[in-house]
Amino acid sequence: MGVITKTVRAGLLATVCGVSLLAVSAPGAYATGMPQLDFANPLVTGQVMWGAIIFFVFYLVLSKAMLPGVARVLHDRSQRITGDLEVARSAKQDADKAVAELQQARKDAMAEAQAHLQKVLDEEHRAADQQMQEINARLASEIADAEKNVAAEKARALSALKEIAADTTQALVQRLTGVVPDAQLVARNVESASAHRSII
């Protein structure tokens, strides 16, 4: 590239000199109607010399100062756009990762909560069952106690019944006969009667 640029500059310089010489030495034989072909006029050939100088200066200013400036601005812009795109892309990746993490965390939390809930429910079930069993056991023992009491009361009542029956029989017999019966005999008869009637 550098070689070519140098070649361009050398070529331009050579042309500036060459064309100027050519133009200065051109014959003025075409003096016709057109002022452009009046090469005898020094102003016609002079504009070639001046044009070459102006063109060369124009080329130098453009290639040294103006065009590199434009190139720098364009390069900076493309650089900046690429950088910004890169930043945006990485930000998007971060955001995607954060979203994925969030979803994972939510899923984990849900699973944990589910497990916790299950555990609590199980415990409650177990506690309730135990309580129910305790209550049942207590009730059962209470029922058994009560039944025992009832049986005892009943037995007591029944044993008292025989005495009452014997007393009543004694009293009845006394009233009816006016004789006080033998207590032993009455008790024996009541005993056998109650056994007959199968009253416990």
Add this chain to the structure above:
Amino acid sequence: MAGGSSINVLEQFELHPVLGGLGEALRFSQSPLYMIAAVCLVLAFLYFGMRPAAVVPGRLQAAAEVCYEFIHNMAVDTIGPEGAAFFPFIFTLFFFILAGNYIGLLPFSFTFTSHIAVTFAMAFMVFLLTVVVSLKVQGLRFFAHFMPDGASPFLAPLLIPIEILSFLSRPVSLSIRLFANMVAGHVMFDIFASFVIMLAGFGVVGDVFAIGPIAINVALMALELLVGVLQAYVFAILTCIYLREAVAH
């Protein structure tokens, strides 16, 4: 421009020394003056356009960047990767011609691209550059291009002179195309403008009919705006094509 009854349409191309004797001694006519004006215009456009150097360009900066990228793409697409080295030259050439063509469209101004001496000097410069680059890049193989590949050796005596002639005629066609276009456009402007003056001599009827040539000149201005940029483009793209041949291995 129009002098009395005889109107000389070529008078607009005459050169006059500026600054009197000094201009005459230095051969400095209005033509180099307009060249300087054109160059300053382009440089000012680029300078003020690119001065903000903003990441998001304003209108003027966007225009300057479009100009840069247009020529840069043209140079690189046409010439190839080596085109980047020639880009400043193509840019200079294109905008020198374009600014010259457009400045010449202003009333009372002068078109330096309407002078064959100027256009031929530029075309000859391009020609010399292509020859120098060709010899530098290709060495003596450059001369092999005058014999087309695959052609019968018996045709060589016919083909080689034709190829050499067509090669040598490049600067001629390049310079005459631009020169003739600019001269023709400005002569047409002058002719139709002179019709208006001639019609003005016929009283009221002439005044009414003079609208015709004026309208034509307005249309011609649009055409010349197109021709101005087109000729600059043609000159630049042909330079690129010649340079592509020069750098081709």
